[in-house]
Amino acid sequence: MTITSHDDVPTTVLDGAVKDYSRDKVYVLTAIFLAVLTIIEVFTYTAPDFPLWAEELLIPVLMILMAVKLFTILYIFMHLKFDKPILTRIFYSGLILAMFVYIVMLATFRFWF
Amino acid sequence: MALTEDRPLALPSGDSNDGYTPTGVFTRPTAETGPRSWFTTVDHKKIGIMYGTAAIFFFIVGGVEALLIRMQLWSPRGTLLSANLYNQIYTMHGTTMVFLVVMPIGAAFANYLIPLQIGARDVAFPRINAFSFWAFLAGGVFLNSSWFLGGGADGGWFMYAPNSGVIFSPTNGIDFWNLGLLITGIASLTGAVNLIVTVLNMRAPGMTLMRMPIFTWMALVSQFLLLFAIPVLTSAQVLLMLDRLFDANFFNVAKGANPLLWQHLFWIFGHPEVYLMILPAFGLVSEILPTFARKPIFGYPFIVFSGIAIGFMGWGVWAHHMFVSGIGPISVTAFSLTTMFIAVPTGVKILNWTATMWGGKLNFSAPMLFSIGLVTMFTIGGLSGVMHSVAPMDTQQTDTYFIVAHFHYVLFGGAFFGFMGAFYFYWPKAFGYMLNESIGKANFWLMLLGFNLTFAPMHVLGLQGMSRRIYTYDAGYGFEFWNKVATIGAFTLASSIALFIFNIFYSKSKAKTLPPVGPDPWDSRTIEWMTPSPTPVYNFDPIPTVTRVDDFWYRKYGETKDGKLVRIASTAEVAQKRTDGKGIHLPSPSYWPIVLAFGLPIVAYGLIFSLWLALIGGIVVVAALYGWIMEPPDDPDAVHDDHGPEAHASDGGDAAVPDSADAVKEVETVG
Amino acid sequence: MAETLTSRPTLADADAHQAHAHIEADTNTGISNTKLGMWLFLASECLLFGGLITTYLLYRRPLEGPTPDEIFDIPFTSTSSFVLLMSSLTMVLAVSAIERGEHQRMRVWLGATAVLGATFMAGQIYEFTVFVREGLGFTTSRFSSAFYTLTGFHGIHVTVGIIMLVSLVLLSLRGKIPEHKAETVEIVGLYWHFVDVVWVVIFAVVYLIPT
Numbered sequence: 001m002t003i004t005s006h007d008d009v010p011t012t013v014l015d016g017a018v019k020d021y022s023r024d025k026v027y028v029l030t031a032i033f034l035a036v037l038t039i040i041e042v043f044t045y046t047a048p049d050f051p052l053w054a055e056e057l058l059i060p061v062l063m064i065l066m067a068v069k070l071f072t073i074l075y076i077f078m079h080l081k082f083d084k085p086i087l088t089r090i091f092y093s094g095l096i097l098a099m100f101v102y103i104v105m106l107a108t109f110r111f112w113f
Numbered sequence: 114m115a116l117t118e119d120r121p122l123a124l125p126s127g128d129s130n131d132g133y134t135p136t137g138v139f140t141r142p143t144a145e146t147g148p149r150s151w152f153t154t155v156d157h158k159k160i161g162i163m164y165g166t167a168a169i170f171f172f173i174v175g176g177v178e179a180l181l182i183r184m185q186l187w188s189p190r191g192t193l194l195s196a197n198l199y200n201q202i203y204t205m206h207g208t209t210m211v212f213l214v215v216m217p218i219g220a221a222f223a224n225y226l227i228p229l230q231i232g233a234r235d236v237a238f239p240r241i242n243a244f245s246f247w248a249f250l251a252g253g254v255f256l257n258s259s260w261f262l263g264g265g266a267d268g269g270w271f272m273y274a275p276n277s278g279v280i281f282s283p284t285n286g287i288d289f290w291n292l293g294l295l296i297t298g299i300a301s302l303t304g305a306v307n308l309i310v311t312v313l314n315m316r317a318p319g320m321t322l323m324r325m326p327i328f329t330w331m332a333l334v335s336q337f338l339l340l341f342a343i344p345v346l347t348s349a350q351v352l353l354m355l356d357r358l359f360d361a362n363f364f365n366v367a368k369g370a371n372p373l374l375w376q377h378l379f380w381i382f383g384h385p386e387v388y389l390m391i392l393p394a395f396g397l398v399s400e401i402l403p404t405f406a407r408k409p410i411f412g413y414p415f416i417v418f419s420g421i422a423i424g425f426m427g428w429g430v431w432a433h434h435m436f437v438s439g440i441g442p443i444s445v446t447a448f449s450l451t452t453m454f455i456a457v458p459t460g461v462k463i464l465n466w467t468a469t470m471w472g473g474k475l476n477f478s479a480p481m482l483f484s485i486g487l488v489t490m491f492t493i494g495g496l497s498g499v500m501h502s503v504a505p506m507d508t509q510q511t512d513t514y515f516i517v518a519h520f521h522y523v524l525f526g527g528a529f530f531g532f533m534g535a536f537y538f539y540w541p542k543a544f545g546y547m548l549n550e551s552i553g554k555a556n557f558w559l560m561l562l563g564f565n566l567t568f569a570p571m572h573v574l575g576l577q578g579m580s581r582r583i584y585t586y587d588a589g590y591g592f593e594f595w596n597k598v599a600t601i602g603a604f605t606l607a608s609s610i611a612l613f614i615f616n617i618f619y620s621k622s623k624a625k626t627l628p629p630v631g632p633d634p635w636d637s638r639t640i641e642w643m644t645p646s647p648t649p650v651y652n653f654d655p656i657p658t659v660t661r662v663d664d665f666w667y668r669k670y671g672e673t674k675d676g677k678l679v680r681i682a683s684t685a686e687v688a689q690k691r692t693d694g695k696g697i698h699l700p701s702p703s704y705w706p707i708v709l710a711f712g713l714p715i716v717a718y719g720l721i722f723s724l725w726l727a728l729i730g731g732i733v734v735v736a737a738l739y740g741w742i743m744e745p746p747d748d749p750d751a752v753h754d755d756h757g758p759e760a761h762a763s764d765g766g767d768a769a770v771p772d773s774a775d776a777v778k779e780v781e782t783v784g
Numbered sequence: 785m786a787e788t789l790t791s792r793p794t795l796a797d798a799d800a801h802q803a804h805a806h807i808e809a810d811t812n813t814g815i816s817n818t819k820l821g822m823w824l825f826l827a828s829e830c831l832l833f834g835g836l837i838t839t840y841l842l843y844r845r846p847l848e849g850p851t852p853d854e855i856f857d858i859p860f861t862s863t864s865s866f867v868l869l870m871s872s873l874t875m876v877l878a879v880s881a882i883e884r885g886e887h888q889r890m891r892v893w894l895g896a897t898a899v900l901g902a903t904f905m906a907g908q909i910y911e912f913t914v915f916v917r918e919g920l921g922f923t924t925s926r927f928s929s930a931f932y933t934l935t936g937f938h939g940i941h942v943t944v945g946i947i948m949l950v951s952l953v954l955l956s957l958r959g960k961i962p963e964h965k966a967e968t969v970e971i972v973g974l975y976w977h978f979v980d981v982v983w984v985v986i987f988a989v990v991y992l993i994p995t
Contacts, residue, residue, distance in 0.1 A: 094827025
């Protein structure tokens with residue numbers, strides 16, 4: 001049972017909010033991290049023969065990079081890391097359900113084989 | 114019992130509108146009676162009643178369509194309807210019954226009952242709630258306006274592509290279908306978000322999730338199904354709309370489109386859809402059966418978790434609608450197995466209801482009869498459903514009347530019988546008078562008879578090989594007799610509905626001579642029966658504190674050591690008295706939901722007829738959204754005003770006492 | 785007989801005297817209604833975009849007209865993707881600013897986010913016009929329909945986001961976003977980040993995976 005008092009507006013309004021600038025540093029570092037991942041993604045296009053993502057490794061590498069970017073944004077920028085776990089559960093139920101039904105659907109179309 | 118003298122929850126800020134001038138022209142409407150109060154209401158009870166009324170109106174429309182179908186099929190080579198008109202009528206019958214009758218009746222009960230059952234003052238976003246209703250009504254009216262603008266949709270309620278393309282259906286009927294259901298989809302989606310947030314966030318003190326009434330649980334599961342199923346339909350409909358209106362190639366086989374894409378998307382939506390239609394009825398029956406068996410529901414956690422299990426498993430069975438579409442043996446096997454498994458949680462529920470009645474002191478009132486009707490009729494429909502999971506058998510039955518019989522047993526015999534029972538059960542709570550019990554029982558038996566006369570013969574017709582969606586049949590195939598029986602049954606069914614509507618008006622006129630109905634006419638179990646009937650606008654005063662499942666029952670009854678039921682308090686002692694509700698802050702009415710909702714069909718008409726009209730509709734929508742945002746807050750004293758809580762006393766007139774009670778927080782201006 | 789009963793609180797009055805009836809319980813989950821509602825909406829959006837992405841995957845090899853590998857300009861799209869990614873940073877800095885009560889800084893960051901979003905949209909419109917000039921109309925092939933629908937749907941979401949950001953700046957200038965309403969900014973931010981997340985998926989699945 002959460003009991004909210006009004007004496008501490010504004011920071012209690014936002015879950016996990018902090019008053020100093022320490023969080024901003026985290027955000028900037030996260031953005032740099034995301035930028036680096038994006039640059040690696042672009043490298044798979046400009047240098048397709050690099051052994052790490054050559055041939056059939058390309059799609060798994062791209063998918064992993066995509067997933068890392070996606071969860072970084074979800075956890076840091078969208079505050080799932082700092083917020084109540086129920087939000088994570090709600091969003092994951094939608095995300096996992098979407099992946100499940102659409103992957104099964106693509107499978108019935110024999111998309112991968 | 115001096116509730117009025119000792120009211121610790123009262124806020125002193127009640128009616129302090131004097132001295133408060135809202136910004137600009139956006140004053141909020143204040144009417145509490147008359148038509149305007151209904152157009153602008155944000156009260157979940159009024160909205161629930163409007164949902165029910167609109168759904169019954171559409172039920173009559175869909176029912177007339179059903180009667181036309183049955184009259185056409187009365188004899189071989191029927192001439193009442195042309196093939197073209199027949200296509201439109203069965204399509205609109207199915208669409209109306211699914212999207213404009215069963216879903217909104219579920220929404221009506223969810224709206225009316227969820228806040229009452231969890232002990233809240235209103236839903237989480239009252240204005241969005243009003244918008245959901247008006248958007249549903251706008252979508253339904255838009256859809257049916259196609260009858261006057263070139264004919265209804267004619268592709269079946271599942272609207273398989275590419276048969277639903279412009280080449281095969283050149284009229285605008287399917288465009289109306291597409292856009293109308295996109296609008297009702299928006300309504301369902303906003304409604305689902307609203308009700309889920311309400312259940313998760315606004316429960317009364319002590320009302321943990323596992324103390325919630327079963328109906329609230331089942332409605333919660335069905336709202337989650339809506340939340341995730343509607344966007345799939347939306348994506349499919351957007352593709353079809355772009356194909357039909359803007360020449361896209363999603364279902365254009367000449368450019369390599371795959372017709373199965375529509376079938377998959379539609380049934381990924383469509384199968385959760387059937388569960389979200391039936392689950393509210395399951396919940397209602399789970400309220401009615403324990404009340405009239407005078408026993409707690411058998412296995413509360415099982416019934417809750419089987420509902421959740423149905424919600425999950427409902428996502429893994431969709432391709433059983435597509436066994437004959439050539440999806441391949443592996444897919445057929447997999448979906449066949451999942452379909453067989455989903456019968457398990459449904460069977461658990463049937464067992465729970467049976468065991469609830471077992472050994473109870475059964476009182477066969479009208480609601481109870483309808484509920485038992487659901488349990489038996491749904492079981493028949495469920496068993497023929499399990500037959501369909503066997504793929505070889507399904508191959509025989511696909512597109513025959515056997516399927517029609519099956520889903521009417523599930524949807525009419527299941528969902529609608531439950532709704533009828535709940536109408537009789539909750540009528541006094543909503544309107545303050547009882548529906549006549551004898552007419553109610555006659556209503557049940559007539560409906561049971563008519564229902565079985567109509568749909569049981571369809572099993573036979575289907576196995577004899579009569580196809581669905583064929584506007585006539587030749588003599589000599591043995592179809593004549595059972596078709597005549599079904600048509601007679603359909604008119605019997607229609608007369609039972611007429612009897613129900615008669616009962617509403619008859620009972621209302623008789624009610625003046627009868628003593629007013631108390632808060633708890635059925636000796637019920639859950640807390641919505643604690644508050645006076647009809648429900649006061651503030652729901653509860655004070656909000657009850659809940660200590661266990663069936664809290665209200667255990668305020669009235671205790672148990673002796675050997676388990677015998679003993680009354681420990683009279684209903685009058687434990688029920689709440691009607692108070693003036695002073696000091697309880699409720700959300701204010703608003704014009705914007707209805708303006709926003711009726712902007713949507715203008716956009717839709719524009720997409721079909723002229724993009725200029727769509728622009729006008731778009732301007733209405735955007736203006737309504739900004740009006741919505743800029744609307745002054747509900748209550749000048751609420752913390753949602755533009756001033757911090759500390760600025761209260763200087764601004765809000767007589768509000769000097771800090772608002773520490775629960776009433777203020779109930780209302781989010783954002784909603 | 786009375787002593788054999790299990791005693792229960794029987795009077796409605798008792799509710800009012802319950803210990804926790806007097807405390808203002810904000811919400812049962814401790815999360816505001818609006819934030820919970822926005823997350824539910826975003827969860828359902830996964831299914832919507834999932835359907836469109838799946839459609840694209842099925843239809844990405846056209847029978848006629850330009851193929852994706854021929855027509856995509858990866859360096860250009862990478863740049864606009866980068867712009868959208870950085871708009872997430874400015875958005876989160878705006879939320880961070882209002883958490884500390886710094887209104888002016890919040891407006892600057894919100895404005896920056898809107899400008900970056902608009903840049904992305906300008907890039908998309910430019911990309912579309914180039915594609916149309918190169919012979920990839922909306923009705924050309926199954927690939928073109930699926931591509932324009934998916935990216936166009938995302939573009940509509942970005943546009944709605946830009947409108948919300950600009951509205952927030954205007955509301956803030958009129959003093960309509962006091963600290964206790966700061967969560968509005970966070971909720972618009974959630975929407976904005978989600979739109980960015982969708983683009984992360986589209987960029988990898990649509991643009992970078994070769995057909």
